[in-house]
Amino acid sequence: MKAINFSAVVLIGGTSARALARDSICSAQSATEFAITYGEPLASYVQACAGPPNGPPINQLYKNTALATPQQTAIVSPNVDTLYMNQCYDISRRDIAITIPEVDSNRYYGVSFYTPEGDNYLNLGTLAHTKAGKYLLTPAVSSTTAGEIVAEPNSTYQGTIYAPRTLGYLLIRIVLKDQDGDVKAVNKIQQGFSTNTIERCGKPIGPELNSGLFANISHSKVENLLGLIARFHETVPLTNDKPLLPTKTTSELLLAGIGRNGSYQRPSCVNLAEAYKAANSSIGNYTRSLEFVKKLSNGWVMPRPSLIGTYGDNYKARVAVARFGYLALTNDQALYPVYLGEFALGTNESYTLRFAKKPPVTDVGFWSVTLYNLQKELVSNSINRYSLGDRSNLTFSDGTPVYGTSADVPFDILVQASEPPANWTSNWLPSPNTPGSFNMIRKPRALTR
Missing domain, CATH: 2.60.120.600 (Domain of unknown function DUF1214, C-terminal domain)
Known part of the structure; x- marks a missing residue:
């Protein structure tokens, strides 16, 4: 019998001389490595939201009224003490009104909002002491309120949620107090949640969430990913003040061949296979480094709480978490200890x-x-x-x-x-x-x- 205690040797990667020499010849090569790291989590969004016939209907709240089973594979590493409701949302042309019912304050529930890349930009629910009522989800117009909920004067809504992307994912979790006998009680709570699209004035913002958005542009897996990144680049709202993406991020994506026109053009000096290999190695080294993980004891580690859920411009942390479990929550909601072996x-x-x-x-x-x-x-x-x-x-x-x-x-x-x-x-x-x-x-x- 093997004994393991719950009470977590890591390697720190560096930059090789070969990489430095390569970058001095083709700066677009390192920019492409950056872009791959930046956008890899979008592959998980494609899996979740590719739309009919393989994916769920867009802008419809799906209520899973039974506990997860081995036959359900849409959610990575699902909880089996929680009932889910989920929605692939598109607010490029219409806003969404979200209704949250009264929920017993002694029961954990969370209404979590994600960007396609997996940033958990907002959580409502028990820990946020969220009031019952309607909430409006709309694209951000200012960098100061992007990803925030704002109580608007004289509004019919409890709050307005300013999304940092026009496309995203809504995931509602309700915990069962009794894993075997509480399903019906949670099903009744689920009935009170709903979402509805609301007409919005003004021009559309970016592409719609449909099968065309996920279309392949090449036989190359890496080139298809970069094309996907280019199209999703258009889902970042243009705000009336500071841009939502850091200037350095935008310039690196542009250098890699990704602009704001939704298309990807490979720079002639770029070797995509080498770029993916280098990005994958760098991410792997980072995932095992003490910069990303915190050692616990007896072979257990945990992603550093400040590096999970929301990532800012730390795209290595974002892709490392996505590989571990796409749609992770922020550390005020959950922690994720894992065994290093x-x-x-x-x-x-x-x-x-x-x-x-x-x-x-x-x-x-x-x-x-x-x-x-x-x-x-x-x-x-x-x-x-x-x-x-x-x-x-x-x-x-x-x-x-x-x-x-x-x-x-x-x-x-x-x-x-x-x-x-x-x-x-x-x-x-x-x-x-x-x-x-x-x-x-x-x-x-x-x-x-």
Whole structure:
């Protein structure tokens, strides 16, 4: 049995002499590496929002009324103690009115807004003490209010949300207090959420969210990505003051062949394969560096809280998080500890995950350990259990409940494929039946600090 404690060697990458020599010959080469890093998360947005027949209808709120299963793969690393509602939104031509109902203040829910690149620019919900009512989502007109919610005088809306992109993603999460018996109660809450498009005066802003936006321009995967970046560059509203994109970012994209006309033109000196290879290596080194991760203990690490959810011009952090889990929340909503090593089990092997005590959370906070395959999808098992956490029937070694008692001593979670002895059943998290590697993610929400 392999024992792992929850109580996280990293490499720091540098710039090679070869890269410096190459850049002195073709400055567009390094700009292309920059553009690839900047825009790689858009590939995840394509997967989520490519539209019919493969994707969801645009500007329609989809309400998932059942818990996630291994057959559902649209959301990467889904929670199984949460019901989702999601919408690929387009406010290039119309605004959107969002209705939020009254929700019990003792239940965690979050209404999260994302750019296509995965920036979590705003969160409403329990932790924000959001009032019930209607909210207007519209493109930003000023850099000072971009990504913010503003209470407008004499408005019929509780607030106006100024989106930093005309396209984006809305994701609503409602936690279950009881993983097994609370689904109907959450379904009733879901009925109170709605979205509706509202006519807006003025010219359209940028492209519509349709299949043409995702069209391939080449047989090259990298060139298609750069073309996608060029088209999505048009979704950044032109504000009446400071531009939303930093000047350096705009100039680097322009040097890479990406302008504001929505098209990509490869500079003649650029080698796309080399640019992708260099960008991928740089991102990999950054992901493993202490600049990005914070070491915890016993082989566990965590992306530094200040570098997750909102990224500013730190595009390496943005793509590193997108590779780990697209649509991550800001650190006031969630933390994401991960194990630095590889989880892998052979036949008749198991892990024990030891907790020194109950993870500290706020009144509406919660935590869970969820098991996924290497594609970050849930793993089928005989008892349909994909996660364990504070709302599970966990027990101490003597059989008394972990939650529902005042005791705060160590407890274990058992991870293995085969059914364990009866005294382990409540704390058993099934692993894949086929020996090999898998993922486990510990997801604390609203921890006490």
